[in-house]
Amino acid sequence: MSVSPPRPKGPPLNALRAFEAAARLGGFAQASEELCVTPGAISQHIKTLEDWTGTPLFQRKAHGVVLTEDGQRLLPHFTQAFDALGNATRALRATMALPTITIAALPSIAQLWLSPRMPALRAAMPEVRFTILAMETPPNLSRELIDISLFMRPTSDDENQHILCEDHIFPVCTSEVAKQIVKPVDLLDHTLIHDESWSDDWDLWLKKYGPDVFNTQTEARYSLYSLALDDARAGAGVLMGHAALVNRDLEKGILVRPLEGFIQTDQPLIMETSPLKNAPKEVSDCAHYLMNDHRIGNE
Amino acid sequence: MSVSPPRPKGPPLNALRAFEAAARLGGFAQASEELCVTPGAISQHIKTLEDWTGTPLFQRKAHGVVLTEDGQRLLPHFTQAFDALGNATRALRATMALPTITIAALPSIAQLWLSPRMPALRAAMPEVRFTILAMETPPNLSRELIDISLFMRPTSDDENQHILCEDHIFPVCTSEVAKQIVKPVDLLDHTLIHDESWSDDWDLWLKKYGPDVFNTQTEARYSLYSLALDDARAGAGVLMGHAALVNRDLEKGILVRPLEGFIQTDQPLIMETSPLKNAPKEVSDCAHYLMNDHRIGNE
DNA sequence: GAACTGAGTTTAGAAAAACTAAGGCTAGAT
DNA sequence: ATCTAGCCTTAGTTTTTCTAAACTCAGTTC
Known part of the structure; x- marks a missing residue:
């Protein structure tokens, strides 16, 4: 009778997160971008997980990976869990002393569309600290600590997305x-x-x-x-x-x-807001401000 | 205009888990036991989190810690998230090649009550690998990778708990x-x-x-x-x-x-099973077996 | 058909995170 | 007054995680 093998440790949380991202995005490269690490790191995380269970989660093809059946079955569980964790983390961030709003945008949009509007926005919401992030691909707002994104992309029926203007x-x-x-x-x-x-x-x-x-x-x-x-x-x-x-x-x-x-084109300028139900008021204020297309006064 | 501060990193997942455990159990010591680390480790995790937000999560008293208001508000979010993650992990484990059932029990119960029943149980479920863990305090079945626990403890109205026999x-x-x-x-x-x-x-x-x-x-x-x-x-x-x-x-x-x-006494022998909705069939089989109180033949 | 490309893998080594151990502090209990 | 439980802090160690760079493999391109 086997007694007290020192308590079964679960797999590392980071490996689980890597799996979720890779499975959801359909590739290690994409996951590595979302998590800001190299693809090698993702590869290792997945291997850790596969070693832990003994069952392969991905099928390796020459041009990318595809989820195995097991992987497919598992994905929704993890997605749900990390969504919940993302919301909780957002709630945690909301307790910070001075409210912060992070806006992600295509570099060109950040510079040519958003930048001219910032002075008015800052003036309208002086108590908020704004952070602008320039990035090439739209971030996952339910995972990353980003409140608003501005990208040219195809429309979707996501209720958190709003067309700011056609392209x-x-x-x-x-x-x-x-x-x-x-x-x-x-x-x-x-x-x-x-x-x-x-x-x-x-x-x-x-x-x-x-x-x-x-x-x-x-x-x-x-x-x-x-x-x-x-x-x-x-x-x-x-x-x-x-x-x-x-x-x-x-x-x-x-x-x-x-x-x-x-x-x-079929890729209008779309503003997406983070999906947190009880989003801090500042975020929706800011979103409304941008939707109403305020400009700086002297333009 | 601040551009591209390298992407806001969320707090470490392990720190979040430490917070959840400490908040739920009402102390660093308890949390450290659940997570199998020293209290110092928990303390540091919490500090990491508190530094990250800038707001205190716990109020330190000489005899333990108490959650601040912020902490109280946050706790349910994280508990829900980690419950989901626990379920997902359990589902992951269920993909393992040979099904494993882990039973935790008080050392005395493991040796004097469970052990005599194991031969029959193994015979009835030959395809399952059983692991018996002896421990002093009942584990949290929705977090740890343990399927069944056997402890003498006060009754509760938890639907996953069943009285095996009065004490x-x-x-x-x-x-x-x-x-x-x-x-x-x-x-x-x-x-x-x-x-x-x-x-x-x-x-x-x-x-x-x-x-x-x-x-x-x-x-x-x-x-x-x-x-x-x-x-x-x-x-x-x-x-x-x-x-x-x-x-x-x-x-x-x-x-x-x-x-x-x-x-x-008011602490009957209670069997608790993990709360996963779609629990693997083996676990409920095993639980039924134990409830029906099978014995080894030659006793 | 040879070189190219994109995606993943693999290593060794480096960096970062997590953990432990040991000593301190404080308020309630004896 | 002393004890004790529970948490804090710090330094040092161990473990994990990450990166960089070279490698593999199968389609694509020239």
Whole structure:
């Protein structure tokens, strides 16, 4: 009779969290991003878990992993548990002395859409400490300690998501450059400025408005939209502008629209708020503020 | 404008678990026992958490800690979350190749009540691996990976708890010793064997049946009931017997009851089963087996 | 068909977290 | 007045976790 093997220890909590993230997101790489660690760390966590049970949780394929049946059955349990834990942690954070609101956004949105609105927001909510995070992919608001996110992405029926404005794209450039452009074909003579994160923009627009034949021509590529914008402001060429991001420049006259046509993409600017039922009042206040699209006074 | 402080990390999961345990159990010492660490470790976890939020979670008194208001508000959130996590972990364990059932019991119960029943149980469920854990205090079945617990303790209205048998106590000794004992006063001439974990037993019994005057006399104390029992079997004196634990010896004639009177304590032998809704079938099978009080054949 | 790519794995070593042990403090109990 | 239970603190150690970098493998691309 086996007596007192020192008490059965459960698997490490961090390994469980890694499993949940990897299973939910469908890959170690994605999970590693959400948890801010390297993929190797995730791999090791999963292995710990698989060694603990003796049953494989993932099936390793050359291009990613897929959940085994066991893994699929387990996932909802863990997702529910970590959702609950996320809410509890959020409640814990809410006890902090000075209320903090964390907003995550695409770098371009942070800089070109949010930044101009911040002064008014801060003025309206002086007791709140704001933190802005620039990131490429929308965070999971029920897990990370982020209250509001601003991203261009496909619509969903999530009740926590609100469309702030549709995404209209159209060519923009300085008025100098615009003088030389009266019809689409004229674009052939100019540098088309591309941004890596929206690499399809020009294709989309040209498909509808562009000249029938359109061979590759001079183009510039940037990894940050705001760099591309700077270049356009400097008269280096024609940029495909996103309404929400270039409106300020258009209003100020720094940039103009050389041609009329615009396209509405299927990825509007969406604001998502964290799903906590009893969210601190500050968060919903802030969300309303942004929805109502306040601007700084002197603009 | 503050941009990209490397992503707000939540507090360590282990610290959250420590808080939950300490808050639920009402002390660091208790929590440290449940989590199998030293109280110092708990203390540090709590401090980590308190530093993270900036608000105190516990109020330190000289004789223990009490939850602050914030702590009280937070506790249910975390309890719920960790309950869910416990269930998920249990589900994970259920995927293990060969089903395992872990039974926790008071050392004396494990040895004197459970052990004789194990051969039949193993025979009835040959595909299951059983693990018996001896421990002093009932474990939290919704947290630890233990399926069934067997303890003498006060009744509760928990639906997962079942009374296996009432706890009757009465003096027992060898038939040799019994010859010299015909009425309670005769006990004065013999060693009264005590067990540390039930130190009140003799007092209780003597209060009802004992001689009016009863000065302290020879007595032996043991920290393990089975050691006390061994001593009684060897004719060293009179032990206060618990029905569930000495029945075998009575049946076999190794021990006898020199006097008639017995007392029913308010701490029956209770079996508790883990609360998982979809508990593996093996666990409920095992529980039913124990409830029906099977014995080994040749007894 | 050779090189490339994306996703995961594996190691060793480094960094961080968690734990223990031992000494201190304080208020209620003896 | 002393004892004791329960928690705190600190230093040092052990354990866990993470990273970096090289490796594997199977589709893709040229």
